[in-house]
Amino acid sequence: MAFRITRLALSAFFAISIHGIATAADDEKKAAVASEEDGKYFDADGNPTFKIENGTVDWYTFSGYRRYHSDCHVCHGPDGMGSSYAPRLVESMKNLDYPTFISIVAEGRKNVGGGKENVMPAFGDNKNVYCYLDDIYVYLRARAVGAAPRGRPPKKADKPEAAKVHEASCMGG
Numbered sequence: 133m134a135f136r137i138t139r140l141a142l143s144a145f146f147a148i149s150i151h152g153i154a155t156a157a158d159d160e161k162k163a164a165v166a167s168e169e170d171g172k173y174f175d176a177d178g179n180p181t182f183k184i185e186n187g188t189v190d191w192y193t194f195s196g197y198r199r200y201h202s203d204c205h206v207c208h209g210p211d212g213m214g215s216s217y218a219p220r221l222v223e224s225m226k227n228l229d230y231p232t233f234i235s236i237v238a239e240g241r242k243n244v245g246g247g248k249e250n251v252m253p254a255f256g257d258n259k260n261v262y263c264y265l266d267d268i269y270v271y272l273r274a275r276a277v278g279a280a281p282r283g284r285p286p287k288k289a290d291k292p293e294a295a296k297v298h299e300a301s302c303m304g305g
């Protein structure tokens with residue numbers, strides 16, 4: 133019996149560590165800019181990322197800072213630092229890939245346990261959020277890998293034409 137339990141524990145341990153290797157935590161190296169499209173930046177895997185140079189953030193990172201602080205910070209705390217109600221996104225984001233982030237924010241999540249119920253609302257029909265999901269993603273990504281300090285970014289790039297076009301069609305459509 134004791135042997136079986138040990139084997140179970142062991143296989144669970146291996147399952148976790150293999151998973152851990154497959155989804156290595158995000159860091160500045162993984163988030164490095166590999167390509168650019170009209171002022172929007174992407175990493176080597178093609179996922180959106182930030183560009184911060186001499187304190188100047190790209191437009192999307194700045195926009196994400198603003199959107200985060202209008203729709204997310206009440207629960208997740210200023211600058212993604214967390215609260216007693218909702219997780220520290222500066223930590224969570226290290227282990228959330230882009231598609232997972234998008235689906236959690238669009239569909240929401242409910243964690244019922246320990247006698248308390250904490251609810252992450254679904255934002256899939258809130259244009260003020262879903263039209264800016266990539267913006268919020270790159271902002272939080274920059275916070276999580278340690279590239280962006282706390283607070284409002286002091287300098288930002290001009291708003292790219294592509295951002296204006298996307299905004300008009302997403303908000304209007």
Ligand code: HEC
Nearest residue numbers: 203204207217218219224236241242243250251252253261
């Ligand atoms: C009403 C409070 C509330 C608001 C507003 C809110 N969240 Fe959450 N969020 C939560 C809670 C609570 C959880 C944890 C849910 C769980 O444990 O399953 C969570 C979980 C998450 C997670 C998963 C974190 C993890 O550790 O796995 C992400 C990502 C997230 N929220 C992003 C956002 C973003 C982006 C916004 C703004 C667009 C936002 N949240 C707004 C309460 C909120």
